[in-house]
Amino acid sequence: MSRIGKIPVEIPNDVKVTIDNHRISVSGPKGSLSQTFRPEVKIISDGGKLNVQRISDSKLAKSQHGLVRTLVANMIKGVTKGWEKKLELSGVGYRALLDSKEKLILQVGYSYPVEFIIPSGIEITVEGNNKITVLGIDKAHVGQIAAQIRKVRPPEPYKGKGIHYLGEKIRRKVGKTGKVGSAFGA
Numbered sequence: 001m002s003r004i005g006k007i008p009v010e011i012p013n014d015v016k017v018t019i020d021n022h023r024i025s026v027s028g029p030k031g032s033l034s035q036t037f038r039p040e041v042k043i044i045s046d047g048g049k050l051n052v053q054r055i056s057d058s059k060l061a062k063s064q065h066g067l068v069r070t071l072v073a074n075m076i077k078g079v080t081k082g083w084e085k086k087l088e089l090s091g092v093g094y095r096a097l098l099d100s101k102e103k104l105i106l107q108v109g110y111s112y113p114v115e116f117i118i119p120s121g122i123e124i125t126v127e128g129n130n131k132i133t134v135l136g137i138d139k140a141h142v143g144q145i146a147a148q149i150r151k152v153r154p155p156e157p158y159k160g161k162g163i164h165y166l167g168e169k170i171r172r173k174v175g176k177t178g179k180v181g182s183a184f185g186a
Contacts (some may be wrong), residue, residue: 005065008049009073012080015096017050024072024102026105028079031121031137034035037068078137085146087132094153096130105134106151111143116149 011017015028024043025034037043040061044051052069054061077083089096095110104116104124118124122145123135134150136142144166155162157173165180 001023002054002062002066004067005052005054007069008046008051008077009069011045011048011050011076015076017045017076017081019045022173024075026072026075026079028076030079033079033138035071035072038064040064043068043070043072046162059067078139082135082137083135083139083142084136085142086166087134087146087149087163088166089130089132090155091159094163095163096126097129098124098126100137104149106149106152106163109161110153116152118165119145132163141149 012028015026018025022035022039023034024152025032026133027033038060040056040058041052041054041064044053045057050072052065052072054065074083089106089108091109096107097105099115100120101103102118102124104118104126106113106114106116119141121136121138125133125135127133134142134146136145150163151167153162155164155168155170156172158175160170
């Protein structure tokens with residue numbers, strides 16, 4: 001039995017869950033999400049809780065058991081509290097600014113500013129020119145957008161300049177070391 005899969009998922013009072021033929025729909029105060037799941041597992045609603053059960057003991061059913069439970073829990077948390085990813089810009093002259101609610105402009109060491117179009121369902125805030133917060137209800141979508149922003153200028157290992165997640169540890173490399181003294185001897 002999956003340790004994660006057997007834990008029931010609590011349904012808050014302000015969340016409505018609909019299960020219909022291998023599809024679950026969750027709606028709450030921040031929005032609504034829906035997800036299809038494989039027929040090897042089934043979701044059962046017990047009052048204020050959701051239980052995920054597998055149909056057989058096949059390897060696929062076992063692997064889907066914990067996954068479906070985690071996806072359902074992430075959907076419920078997304079429609080109630082939402083998800084966020086924080087990014088930070090490190091480097092001299094690196095800054096981000098928001099052009100209305102549809103475009104993020106990044107100045108990260110290129111000869112031109114990079115424009116990033118913000119997709120629907122995602123909200124981006126910039127604080128202090130070098131901190132970016134990506135907000136949304138779908139955890140996977142928030143993570144994907146944060147990864148695309150980071151990809152514009154990933155952190156480099158010698159000076160640590162670039163866009164990185166808040167709290168991310170960048171492995172630093174040692175730069176070149178020159179020989180002591182002159183090339184012609186002394």
